Amino acid sequence: MKKLSEFVKERRKEVNLTQEEFAERAGVALTVVRKIEQGKTNLNLDKVNLVLRMFGHVLGPVNQKELSK
Numbered sequence: 001m002k003k004l005s006e007f008v009k010e011r012r013k014e015v016n017l018t019q020e021e022f023a024e025r026a027g028v029a030l031t032v033v034r035k036i037e038q039g040k041t042n043l044n045l046d047k048v049n050l051v052l053r054m055f056g057h058v059l060g061p062v063n064q065k066e067l068s069k
Helices: 004-014 019-026 030-037 045-053
Strands: none
Touching (some): 004 030, 030 045
């Protein structure tokens, strides 16, 4: 499974956007994009989902039992 930080950084680069441009289009602060791409763990889920919606994805709670299937 790909890490969130890797996914966002790779996809952002695929669409040729700087972190600043991407943050503006996603409607989040530049610091949000930087924290995600650096792999920080203390993130606001709503802000993460604003970023992920740019790629047609969302992140939500997952039951541990579902992960082991």
